[in-house]
Amino acid sequence: MGLEEYRGVYVFAQQVDNELSGIAFELLGKAKDLAKDLDTDVTAVLVGSDVKGLVDDLAKYGADKVIVVDDPELKEYRTEPYTHALASVINEYKPEIMLVGATAIGRDLGPRVSARVQTGLTADCTVLEIGDFPLRAIPGKEQKHNQLLMTRPAFGGNTIATIACPDNRPQMATVRPGVMQKIDPIEGAKAEVIEYNPGFTPDNKYVEIVDIVKSVTDTVDIMDAKILVSGGRGVGEEGFGMLRELADVLGGEVSCSRAVVDNGWQSRDIQVGQTGKTVRPNVYFAIGISGAIQHVAGMEESDIIIAINKDETAPIFDVADYGIVGDLNKIVPALTEKLRAVVK
Ligand code: FAD
Numbered sequence: 001m002g003l004e005e006y007r008g009v010y011v012f013a014q015q016v017d018n019e020l021s022g023i024a025f026e027l028l029g030k031a032k033d034l035a036k037d038l039d040t041d042v043t044a045v046l047v048g049s050d051v052k053g054l055v056d057d058l059a060k061y062g063a064d065k066v067i068v069v070d071d072p073e074l075k076e077y078r079t080e081p082y083t084h085a086l087a088s089v090i091n092e093y094k095p096e097i098m099l100v101g102a103t104a105i106g107r108d109l110g111p112r113v114s115a116r117v118q119t120g121l122t123a124d125c126t127v128l129e130i131g132d133f134p135l136r137a138i139p140g141k142e143q144k145h146n147q148l149l150m151t152r153p154a155f156g157g158n159t160i161a162t163i164a165c166p167d168n169r170p171q172m173a174t175v176r177p178g179v180m181q182k183i184d185p186i187e188g189a190k191a192e193v194i195e196y197n198p199g200f201t202p203d204n205k206y207v208e209i210v211d212i213v214k215s216v217t218d219t220v221d222i223m224d225a226k227i228l229v230s231g232g233r234g235v236g237e238e239g240f241g242m243l244r245e246l247a248d249v250l251g252g253e254v255s256c257s258r259a260v261v262d263n264g265w266q267s268r269d270i271q272v273g274q275t276g277k278t279v280r281p282n283v284y285f286a287i288g289i290s291g292a293i294q295h296v297a298g299m300e301e302s303d304i305i306i307a308i309n310k311d312e313t314a315p316i317f318d319v320a321d322y323g324i325v326g327d328l329n330k331i332v333p334a335l336t337e338k339l340r341a342v343v344k
Contacts, residue, residue: 006169009035010095012086013044013058014105020054023101025182027175028062030128031099032183037130038146043067043095047085049075059191062183066191067093073200077105079112080205087116088198095170097148102174110174119168125175127151133164153274153297178223178278220253222270227252228281230272233259234288234328240266243287246336249343257289273298288328291316
């Protein structure tokens with residue numbers, strides 16, 4: 001079968017406990033752009049048990065079709081039945097592009113599915129677009145059009161690589177939560193629903209779940225915060241109390257750089273950057289953060305970036321909208337006091 005027979009942009013619509021994950025909507029937003037360029041449509045693949053009630057939400061966020069694989073074996077995420085479900089959908093419906101979230105589930109599922117259907121997968125993409133590959137015509141090398149160009153940081157974030165999968169289908173990519181943007185919901189939108197069940201026969205690759213223990217955490221998700229007060233090594237362990245005060249005055253949350261996590265001062269849940277979370281709040285305070293490329297990768301899409309650093313040559317000032325050069329130990333308390341007076 002020729003590669004041109006593979007059509008459509010597909011999204012793995014991740015759900016947990018019958019609730020769609022935010023990444024499903026974000027991927028649908030990106031899929032819509034890609035489908036427009038390819039003059040095709042967007043299909044969500046919904047895998048689970050009793051999940052049909054989620055179809056309309058997927059339609060609202062851009063799915064033209066939803067393939068539902070519904071089976072009691074799919075109640076909780078388990079590697080083997082989910083891999084079988086998604087790989088079977090790919091073999092049956094032959095999508096041109098398959099997008100998966102780079103969540104804990106997607107990182108387990110995506111590579112296995114790509115191996116099973118014998119195609120490539122580019123992990124942790126930050127940009128996805130349709131274009132020619134190779135990017136420039138190279139004598140003697142055929143340039144292919146309408147390829148999925150998958151861009152991601154490479155070599156520890158020191159360079160950016162654009163990768164394509166010209167000889168196999170589907171072209172598969174994972175994208176981390178927070179990187180792509182969902183569309184404004186279209187109220188009343190309906191999708192064509194296709195029910196498909198490849199059959200599930202438990203074997204010795206089916207893990208048996210004995211118990212599920214949910215982690216209890218009182219930290220909020222920094223990806224939802226409108227205002228983030230982020231601290232780096234320059235803040236020091238004790239200084240985070242001061243950052244919390246500033247965040248409280250503004251109704252925001254505290255986040256941090258990796259240096260802070262590596263020092264054991266704050267938990268990994270609130271780390272921003274390439275190996276942390278990608279955030280795009282309305283306002284991002286970068287306090288005592290140098291602005292290493294791996295940190296910037298996780299916050300540069302913030303609407304307004306305010307940097308406080310004593311080193312005027314710190315790279316964080318290259319991405320900041322407002323920069324304050326000076327000692328954070330003096331600036332942060334003064335700023336908090338001023339804001340307390342004006343913010344009710
Ligand atoms: P530093 O670079 O030490 O900067 C501290 C800053 O504080 C300096 O600019 C200093 O001038 C300033 N400062 C100190 N005292 C004061 C003061 N009194 N007043 C004002 N300013 C002061 N990093 C991340 O953050 N997130 C990631 O996800 C991430 N992933 C990575 C992945 C890989 C593969 C690698 C190799 C690295 C990664 N890093 C990541 C690490 C990254 O390269 C940097 O080491 C890290 O971001 C530095 O953290 P920092 O800015 O807090 O510390």
